Amino acid sequence: MPSTETQYYNNPDLPWVVQKFGGTSVGKFLDNIANEVVKEYVKQNRLVVVCSARSGESKQNGTTNRLIRAANFALQPGCDGYWEELDSILKEHTQVAHDMIQSDTIRKSLIADIEHDCTKLTSFLKAAQIINEISPRSRDIIIGAGEKLSCRIVAAVLQDRGIEAQFVSLENIIDREFEWAGIRINHEIFPTGFFGIVPGSLLSTVGRGYTDLCAALTAVGLGAEELQVWKEVDGIFTADPRKVKSARLLPIITPEEAAELTYYGSEVIHPFTMEQVIRSHIPIRIKNVQNPSGAGTVVFPTDNISKDGTSSPHSPKILAENGYSLDLSRKYPTAVTIKDGVIVLNVHSNRKSVSHGFFAKIFSTLDRYGVVVDLISTSEVHVSMVLGVDSADKDLARVIEGLRSVGEVDVLQNMAILSLVGKQMKNMVGIAGMMFTTLASAGVNIEMISQGASEINISCVIEESCAVTAMNVIHDQLLSKRNKLVLPALKTSLE
Ligand SMILES: Nc1ncnc2c1ncn2[C@@H]1O[C@H](COP(=O)(O)OP(=O)(O)O)[C@@H](O)[C@H]1O
Numbered sequence: 001m002p003s004t005e006t007q008y009y010n011n012p013d014l015p016w017v018v019q020k021f022g023g024t025s026v027g028k029f030l031d032n033i034a035n036e037v038v039k040e041y042v043k044q045n046r047l048v049v050v051c052s053a054r055s056g057e058s059k060q061n062g063t064t065n066r067l068i069r070a071a072n073f074a075l076q077p078g079c080d081g082y083w084e085e086l087d088s089i090l091k092e093h094t095q096v097a098h099d100m101i102q103s104d105t106i107r108k109s110l111i112a113d114i115e116h117d118c119t120k121l122t123s124f125l126k127a128a129q130i131i132n133e134i135s136p137r138s139r140d141i142i143i144g145a146g147e148k149l150s151c152r153i154v155a156a157v158l159q160d161r162g163i164e165a166q167f168v169s170l171e172n173i174i175d176r177e178f179e180w181a182g183i184r185i186n187h188e189i190f191p192t193g194f195f196g197i198v199p200g201s202l203l204s205t206v207g208r209g210y211t212d213l214c215a216a217l218t219a220v221g222l223g224a225e226e227l228q229v230w231k232e233v234d235g236i237f238t239a240d241p242r243k244v245k246s247a248r249l250l251p252i253i254t255p256e257e258a259a260e261l262t263y264y265g266s267e268v269i270h271p272f273t274m275e276q277v278i279r280s281h282i283p284i285r286i287k288n289v290q291n292p293s294g295a296g297t298v299v300f301p302t303d304n305i306s307k308d309g310t311s312s313p314h315s316p317k318i319l320a321e322n323g324y325s326l327d328l329s330r331k332y333p334t335a336v337t338i339k340d341g342v343i344v345l346n347v348h349s350n351r352k353s354v355s356h357g358f359f360a361k362i363f364s365t366l367d368r369y370g371v372v373v374d375l376i377s378t379s380e381v382h383v384s385m386v387l388g389v390d391s392a393d394k395d396l397a398r399v400i401e402g403l404r405s406v407g408e409v410d411v412l413q414n415m416a417i418l419s420l421v422g423k424q425m426k427n428m429v430g431i432a433g434m435m436f437t438t439l440a441s442a443g444v445n446i447e448m449i450s451q452g453a454s455e456i457n458i459s460c461v462i463e464e465s466c467a468v469t470a471m472n473v474i475h476d477q478l479l480s481k482r483n484k485l486v487l488p489a490l491k492t493s494l495e
């Protein structure tokens with residue numbers, strides 16, 4: 001039962017809502033999270049709070065990156081860099097405890113927990129250095145310490161503000177299939193975060209931003225009413241609001257569009273999150289910690305399966321108000337996005353093998369080096385591939401060397417993928433033509449074109465230096481509400 005001093009606690013009669021906070025939000029806006037978000041929402045809901053590892057100003061020097069560095073140092077014989085990284089993580093988290101927590105009892109207990117976690121981790125890395133090995137599973141344990149420390153702080157800050165919160169580690173909730181394996185939840189607010197061992201390893205199977213997936217699994221497991229992903233932007237916009245001043249906030253977006261935007265540069269939400277909750281028909285709402293009263297963006301399925309699994313139209317009114325209609329006749333794409341820092345590899349066959357052999361050799365070479373292809377365009381004797389920024393970390397020279405056995409290879413660096421995304425573009429005859437004419441009129445040279453198999457994405461590759469200009473002209477011409485799109489006339493109207 002809640003203590004007499006506790007003013008805020010989870011009422012078992014209220015529906016579950018899962019709230020996920022990113023590392024920079026925990027780092028910069030912990031007071032907002034406690035006072036303006038959790039305290040407000042717990043009045044109407046039972047809350048689970050899922051947090052990422054703390055970051056300060058940027059994710060670059062955040063706890064997760066420092067833990068990854070520490071693990072790498074531990075693998076260098078005689079290098080005590082890991083100790084320094086862990087010591088700075090310890091000091092930073094302890095400092096937050098001093099700065100944020102007034103109650104002596106709560107602060108002391110938090111600091112003891114932080115010290116305990118950091119000491120354990122130091123011993124773990126010391127042992128790893130001695131045996132000169134860190135298995136994928138051990139690496140997950142090291143990385144997950146960031147979420148644990150963050151959640152310990154958040155739980156203590158919530159307690160300090162009169163909220164009955166309890167730290168729970170979800171290390172054992174995942175079974176092999178990534179499904180919810182069950183956890184007993186009662187009335188408390190549970191700040192959680194790291195979800196333990198995953199098949200393969202966390203970074204290779206899920207990748208960075210994995211806390212979104214943890215939150216999604218929690219929401220699915222509890223049958224939550226809503227999953228809220230709290231960020232430092234008001235929601236998903238028609239383009240990156242930092243780069244396009246006239247970008248508009250989208251009140252709703254479909255899961256397919258949100259996933260496509262994430263894959264192609266607008267990393268607002270981890271794509272696996274969508275799969276999990278949409279399958280369970282739980283809406284995801286993206287909101288701003290600095291503007292909690294804003295409505296945010298709801299990731300809203302346009303299919304017609306309701307939460308209980310029966311078939312019923314999915315609020316056609318909301319869809320219609322936002323420009324989606326069930327016959328997919330909307331006249332606008334949804335958003336434009338850019339993924340920069342990509343590399344284009346063009347491979348011209350040396351014709352020493354039949355075309356399927358040519359493709360097989362290319363893909364087995366990429367597979368050998370774990371290279372992911374973001375976009376591809378092919379003919380029988382030519383393949384153009386776009387490799388993501390992460391590929392630069394792989395041994396690109398050896399990948400290219402491997403590909404040279406099948407043909408000539410040329411490499412274009414500093415390129416960007418520009419993608420126009422929209423569920424309803426499928427029926428917008430002429431939209432691709434308009435996109436490329438608009439780019440041509442702005443003098444943007446197109447290196448490669450690809451239309452996603454999903455039919456909701458038209459992508460092209462351009463030079464990185466023109467990316468922001470290109471995104472702005474596309475936004476002005478194709479996404480601004482002021483310019484209603486005039487597409488080529490059709491025999492049957494799609495209006
Ligand atoms: N279409 C888009 N809508 C909203 N944000 C976008 C979009 N494309 C790119 N972004 C960028 O994604 C970032 C996401 O928000 P933020 O809270 O800063 O991320 P994180 O939680 O990863 O720290 C913002 O900095 C924003 O500029």
Ligand SMILES: N[C@@H](CC(=O)OP(=O)(O)O)C(=O)O
Nearest residue numbers: 022023052064208209210211
């Ligand atoms: N801390 C992890 C997990 C995460 O989800 O982070 P964020 O929510 O801050 O993007 C990472 O950087 O990958």
